[in-house]
Amino acid sequence: MPPPLFDAEFAQRFDALLRWRRDVRHFATQPVAEQDMAELLTQAALAPSVGNAQPWRFVRLRTPALREALAAHVDEQNALAARTYAGQPRYDDYTALKLHGIREAPELIAVFCDEQALAGHRLGIASMPEMLRYSCVAAIQTLWLAARLRGIGLGWVSILDPQTVTAMLDVPPQWSLIALLCIGYPAEPSDMPELEQRGWQSREPLADRVFER
Numbered sequence: 001m002p003p004p005l006f007d008a009e010f011a012q013r014f015d016a017l018l019r020w021r022r023d024v025r026h027f028a029t030q031p032v033a034e035q036d037m038a039e040l041l042t043q044a045a046l047a048p049s050v051g052n053a054q055p056w057r058f059v060r061l062r063t064p065a066l067r068e069a070l071a072a073h074v075d076e077q078n079a080l081a082a083r084t085y086a087g088q089p090r091y092d093d094y095t096a097l098k099l100h101g102i103r104e105a106p107e108l109i110a111v112f113c114d115e116q117a118l119a120g121h122r123l124g125i126a127s128m129p130e131m132l133r134y135s136c137v138a139a140i141q142t143l144w145l146a147a148r149l150r151g152i153g154l155g156w157v158s159i160l161d162p163q164t165v166t167a168m169l170d171v172p173p174q175w176s177l178i179a180l181l182c183i184g185y186p187a188e189p190s191d192m193p194e195l196e197q198r199g200w201q202s203r204e205p206l207a208d209r210v211f212e213r
Contacts (some may be wrong), residue, residue: 024153053120
């Protein structure tokens with residue numbers, strides 16, 4: 001079959017999808033349908049990967065006690081991170097931020113990278129083994145956009161200790177934690193990042209980040 005035609009209308013809608021993608025921390029109580037979760041993971045697995053290794057490993061967290069343990073750990077790490085702003089003007093701004101929705105999000109997924117993935121036969125990682133992890137990040141971005149397409153939000157929780165979380169989840173030793181993701185319908189959809197709304201950091205000019213040699 002011939003390849004699909006991505007016309008101007010599609011390009012505009014795709015641009016809107018990118019602009020409306022958000023890191024969500026405030027979730028509605030509405031659950032995410034199991035069919036939607038299955039489709040999100042299926043589309044995430046369409047992401048590119050080095051050597052076609054597909055090193056991503058998705059762990060869905062379904063145990064309430066484990067969810068609470070994760071939330072308590074992130075709260076602890078958040079308190080430690082807050083200390084780095086002590087005595088600075090940003091301290092009050094930091095402590096006012098809601099930085100995770102682990103307790104509220106209908107779905108939690110931990111994304112790991114299998115550092116010894118058999119698929120791909122180690123192609124493309126002899127000099128850059130970190131490409132396996134970058135491939136997992138590509139899968140997360142794909143999942144993020146697929147979720148937003150359905151009106152579903154995603155929050156990437158990074159204030160955690162990877163070794164602690166890995167031990168909590170009891171996964172194979174060759175798996176490295178890439179992300180802890182909160183998934184659900186946002187309480188208030190917006191086309192502006194929350195950190196920008198709250199004055200923490202606005203988007204800066206692209207020209208400052210493009211170079212030529």
